[in-house]
Amino acid sequence: MAGDSSMSKGLQGFIDSQMRLWWWKVLCVACLAFATIGGMLLPVPRLNILNETIRNLYYHVPMWITMMMLYMAGFAYSIIYLRTGKLKDDIFAYQLTATGIAFSVFGMITGMEWAKYTWGEAWSNDPKQLGTALSMLIYFAYLVLRNGMKDEEKRAKISAVYNIFAFALLIPLIWILPRMVDSLHPGNGGNPAFKSYDRDFSMTIVLYPAFIGWILMGFWIASICIRTNMVRYKQENRYQYDIEKNSANA
Amino acid sequence: MRKTAAVTLLLSLFIVLNARANDADMADVMRSNGKIYVVVIVLATIFAGIITFLVRLERKITRLEKKS
Numbered sequence: 001m002a003g004d005s006s007m008s009k010g011l012q013g014f015i016d017s018q019m020r021l022w023w024w025k026v027l028c029v030a031c032l033a034f035a036t037i038g039g040m041l042l043p044v045p046r047l048n049i050l051n052e053t054i055r056n057l058y059y060h061v062p063m064w065i066t067m068m069m070l071y072m073a074g075f076a077y078s079i080i081y082l083r084t085g086k087l088k089d090d091i092f093a094y095q096l097t098a099t100g101i102a103f104s105v106f107g108m109i110t111g112m113e114w115a116k117y118t119w120g121e122a123w124s125n126d127p128k129q130l131g132t133a134l135s136m137l138i139y140f141a142y143l144v145l146r147n148g149m150k151d152e153e154k155r156a157k158i159s160a161v162y163n164i165f166a167f168a169l170l171i172p173l174i175w176i177l178p179r180m181v182d183s184l185h186p187g188n189g190g191n192p193a194f195k196s197y198d199r200d201f202s203m204t205i206v207l208y209p210a211f212i213g214w215i216l217m218g219f220w221i222a223s224i225c226i227r228t229n230m231v232r233y234k235q236e237n238r239y240q241y242d243i244e245k246n247s248a249n250a
Numbered sequence: 251m252r253k254t255a256a257v258t259l260l261l262s263l264f265i266v267l268n269a270r271a272n273d274a275d276m277a278d279v280m281r282s283n284g285k286i287y288v289v290v291i292v293l294a295t296i297f298a299g300i301i302t303f304l305v306r307l308e309r310k311i312t313r314l315e316k317k318s
Contacts, residue, residue, distance in 0.1 A: 020312065029301055036297055040290050083282040220304060232318050248257045 003041045012080065012089075019223050024216055031213030035062075038206045045200050049118055055151030056114045058206050062214035063107035064132075068174075069215050070137075070222060075167040078160040079149060084246045088236075090156035091229045094146065099222040101139050106175060119184050128178040135173045138166045 018024065038056035047054055074097035081089035111129070112122040123129065145162055168214035178185070234241050280286050 025308075033294075033297065036293055040293065046276055048274045051275050052277045085280055135259060186260075220308075224304070224307055224311060225313060231311070231314050234318050 011076065015092075016218075017246045019227070025220055028213050028216030028220060031209040032217060035210035035213050036207055039210065042206055044205065053118060054113060054203075056110065057203065058210045060107065060110040061120050061207070062210045063110060064104050064113065065211050066106060066214045066218035067103040068102045070103060070218050071170060072168055073222075074163060075220075076101060078163040078167075081160045082164075086248075087152060087156060087240065088230065088244060090152075090160065091233060092226055093160060093163060095225040095229060096222050097139070097142065099218055099225060101143065102221075103137050103218055104132070104139065108136065115184075124184060126178075126184045127175075127181050128183050131173040131178045135166075138169055142166055143227055159215060165209050 035058055039055055044052075044054050074093050075095035076098060077089050081093055115124065115126075115129075116122040119126075142159060143160055146155055146159045149158065277286070
């Protein structure tokens with residue numbers, strides 16, 4: 001128990017101390033500038049059917065990676081909230097997850113646009129498409145669930161529990177089930193989606209900066225949402241906020 | 251000067267070798283006549299705009315946090 005709470009304090013302390021700093025935002029911009037421009041200009045493998053659209057890999061896949069990272073952080077904060085009961089942690093969990101949902105929408109739309117021109121149909125009931133569609137519905141329900149409750153404590157507690165179950169379902173729906181059957185996605189029936197291009201160094205040097213840049217961008221946007229809501233929470237619940245702050249210092 | 255020449259040579263060699271390896275349709279014409287840079291400049295403009303927006307938002311929130 002003691003070990004767990006010090007671990008969550010370490011994570012929170014790290015995030016609190018880094019959230020307002022600039023270095024990772026500069027890194028984000030540098031990585032993204034390289035990935036966006038290099039993604040258009042640097043050489044790519046010449047493949048039939050995909051042709052030049054292979055470059056979509058630099059923009060479509062990072063959306064899902066970013067979504068995953070944001071969901072993971074939101075999941076961690078939901079657990080932290082259930083342990084501490086502080087509404088500050090609920091704000092973190094909610095804003096991280098909500099930003100993740102936005103990225104899942106981007107990933108789905110870009111995927112469908114890409115699929116229309118390479119697989120022939122925007123929606124072809126590919127197992128990965130079905131899995132992500134299901135997980136998106138589960139996370140949309142999280143938003144509906146939150147907005148359906150007025151009492152802050154109750155909303156925070158129920159949505160934290162729901163978020164933990166949603167994340168637990170996300171793993172089989174996205175990472176396990178689609179890999180057990182044949183898929184139109186690369187590396188069908190087993191391999192991770194982008195591993196098949198890993199041998200091609202010309203793609204790797206753009207793809208990995210793109211991952212880092214987009215993940216940091218996701219956290220940047222989420223941090224702005226979190227801070228906005230923290231200011232609002234501070235103003236609306238001055239008394240509650242002071243209690244939580246004092247108990248954190250104690 | 252020699253460095254850029256070497257890099258250009260290597261890059262063109264790479265492209266030529268790739269072109270020989272496979273004859274899949276690529277936007278080679280768009281690249282050779284430089285129109286790809288039109289796309290790149292549009293992307294760069296949108297990107298710069300979004301980053302400026304985010305940085306301004308960040309500064310505004312920092313001011314708000316100090317006030318509250």
